[in-house]
Structures are given as C-alpha cells and as structure tokens.
Amino acid sequence: MQIPGATGASYTTxxxxxxxxxxxxxxxxxxxxxxxxxxxxxxxxGARAPAIxxxxxxxxxxxxxxxxxxxxxxxIGYQSYSITNAxxxxxxxxxxxxKEDECTWPFSFLYLPTSMNSLGLDxxxxxxxxxxxxxxxYLQSIVAPNAVITSMDLEPAxxxxxxxxxxxxxxxxxxxxLEAVPPSQIRATVAADGAEGRIVTAATFDDSSGNAIxxxxxxxxxxxxxxxxxxxxxxxxxxxxQATTLAGEGYFISAFxxxxxxxxxxxxxxxxxxxxxxPITNGPTPTDSAYWTVVVRLSEPASTExxxxx
Numbered sequence: 569m570q571i572p573g574a575t576g577a578s579y580t581t582x583x584x585x586x587x588x589x590x591x592x593x594x595x596x597x598x599x600x601x602x603x604x605x606x607x608x609x610x611x612x613x614g615a616r617a618p619a620i621x622x623x624x625x626x627x628x629x630x631x632x633x634x635x636x637x638x639x640x641x642x643x644i645g646y647q648s649y650s651i652t653n654a655x656x657x658x659x660x661x662x663x664x665x666x667k668e669d670e671c672t673w674p675f676s677f678l679y680l681p682t683s684m685n686s687l688g689l690d691x692x693x694x695x696x697x698x699x700x701x702x703x704x705x706y707l708q709s710i711v712a713p714n715a716v717i718t719s720m721d722l723e724p725a726x727x728x729x730x731x732x733x734x735x736x737x738x739x740x741x742x743x744x745x746l747e748a749v750p751p752s753q754i755r756a757t758v759a760a761d762g763a764e765g766r767i768v769t770a771a772t773f774d775d776s777s778g779n780a781i782x783x784x785x786x787x788x789x790x791x792x793x794x795x796x797x798x799x800x801x802x803x804x805x806x807x808x809x810q811a812t813t814l815a816g817e818g819y820f821i822s823a824f825x826x827x828x829x830x831x832x833x834x835x836x837x838x839x840x841x842x843x844x845x846x847p848i849t850n851g852p853t854p855t856d857s858a859y860w861t862v863v864v865r866l867s868e869p870a871s872t873e874x875x876x877x878x
Contacts, residue, residue: 615846624767628861635678648694656691658719660865671726688737713741743786748779762795771825794840801831804868815848821863847878
C-alpha cells in the first residue's frame with residue numbers, strides 16, 4: 569500500500585485471530601521526515617454472515633440497508649401469496665392456530681429497498697390439501713434451481729401442508745433433497761447433510777408415518793464449505809432456551825418445525841470451526857432489523873415466541 573508523501577514508509581500490521589471478539593491496534597507510518605502513529609482502533613469481529621446469494625440461512629442478512637414497509641398476513645384454506653421484491657418470515661406454527669378442518673399459518677414480510685429490486689428476491693406462501701396431493705408430490709412441484717423452501721408444516725387435523733419459499737433472480741443453483749427419517753435418526757441425518765456442504769432449511773413431522781421430514785439444499789455458489797450440526801427436539805416451553813443455547817455455541821438456526829405431540833425440532837448449523845456466539849433475541853423487532861432474521865415463530869397457549877438471530 570502506498571501513501572502519498574510517505575516514501576519508504578513502514579507500517580505495523582496487527583494480527584487478528586479468527587474468533588477474537590475484539591482486538592486493539594495502531595498503525596505507524598514513517599518516512600525520512602519523521603513518523604506518525606494513529607489513534608488506537610478496536611476491531612470487533614462478529615459471527616459469520618451468509619454469502620450474498622446464499623439463501624439457505626439467515627435470509628434477511630441478504631439486506632444490509634433499511635427496509636421498505638411490509639405487512640402481516642395469515643395463510644388459510646387453499647390460499648397462496650406471492651410477494652414481489654420482498655423477504656418474509658417462516659410460517660408461524662403451534663397449536664394456537666390448529667383447529668379441526670381449519671389451520672392458519674401467520675407470517676410477516678418486508679419489502680426490499682428499491683436499490684435491491686434488481687436481485688429479484690420474491691417470497692411465496694401456500695396452503696395445500698394432502699388428501700388430494702401427497703406432500704412429496706406437492707413439494708416437488710415447488711422445486712426449482714432458483715428456489716429455497718424456508719419452512720413447512722404438516723397438519724393432520726386439517727389434512728393440509730403449509731409451505732414458504734424464497735425465489736431469486738440471481739445466478740446460482742440450489743440442489744433440493746427431501747429426507748424422511750425416524751426421529752432417532754434426525755441428528756445423524758442433519759450432521760451428514762452438513763458434512764456434505766448441505767444446509768437443512770425446513771423440517772416437520774409426518775404423523776402418518778412417524779417420520780421426521782427434512783429438506784436440505786446444496787448451493788453451486790459454495791461447494792466446499794463443511795457445516796457442523798446440532799439438533800434439538802424441544803417441548804414448546806423450552807424452545808426459546810434451546811434456541812439461545814444453540815446461538816451461544818455459534819449455531820444459526822436453519823430450520824424449525826414440529827408439533828406438540830412429537831416436539832419441536834431446532835436445527836442448528838455452523839461453518840466447521842466457527843464457535844463465535846451469535847446474537848439472538850426473543851420478543852419485539854430489534855431496532856436494527858435489517859441485520860436480524862426471524863428463525864422461529866411459535867404460537868402456543870402458554871408460549872408465544874418470535875426469535876430473531878444474526
């Protein structure tokens with residue numbers, strides 16, 4: 569690096585170890601006329617953010633400038649929504665909105681800043697009846713190289729499935745995989761996906777088979793990163809505590825799903841070796857919401873959670 573007027577300048581360069589929460593350093597510049605030393609600066613390293621274009625986790629971190637306005641909607645009875653130039657939350661799940669022959673999945677969305685509309689990021693929410701279309705066939709109808717399913721919920725009380733997904737106009741290919749495994753195999757399956765560079769983005773239970781249903785994706789934009797995984801199946805009252813524990817160990821919550829009978833799956837994943845705690849909050853929208861993603865929406869008579877993570 570050259571600085572005008574500093575011929576023959578020398579610099580002291582700080583060394584910052586990966587995982588440091590903060591490092592102080594100074595820069596000294598010298599030439600034949602003398603030297604000058606900067607004030608002390610502090611470099612603070614935060615938890616790793618997803619690469620631009622990687623829609624598999626912490627979706628709202630694709631936006632780093634203030635959002636436009638958004639809205640709140642409820643998905644019920646064969647409805648579908650497509651929201652252009654927007655990003656949305658996962659579906660809100662839990663027994664509060666489950667009634668015989670009538671299920672509702674609330675969700676929220678925010679419109680992208682107009683400067684980012686060229687990315688072609690659109691959100692989709694849809695309800696379908698599993699009596700007429702098996703969920704495997706229905707999910708396959710959504711699959712596209714530029715789409716990522718962000719949440720799903722199978723509800724036998726309504727013979728229905730609710731699904732959310734994001735679609736992008738950016739280049740890149742997302743490789744979809746559907747896995748149905750016994751509950752005892754959830755942790756091993758998620759860990760194997762992470763070792764192959766895949767991220768689990770949606771999870772639910774299928775009570776008709778007794779299996780956990782997992783959706784994972786690889787991404788052509790990064791075929792070498794390996795992910796470590798930690799999976800928890802929690803009771804409703806313990807979801808917030810388990811989410812906080814996972815974030816404290818450096819895991820981003822990539823998928824959340826389940827029900828009162830089988831429990832609620834929290835899928836935590838992290839880049840291999842990343843242990844820096846991730847900020848997480850439960851409750852009102854953070855003031856700097858452009859940098860937070862809703863990772864859990866749960867509504868129970870005794871436990872209502874909206875959990876944001878960075």
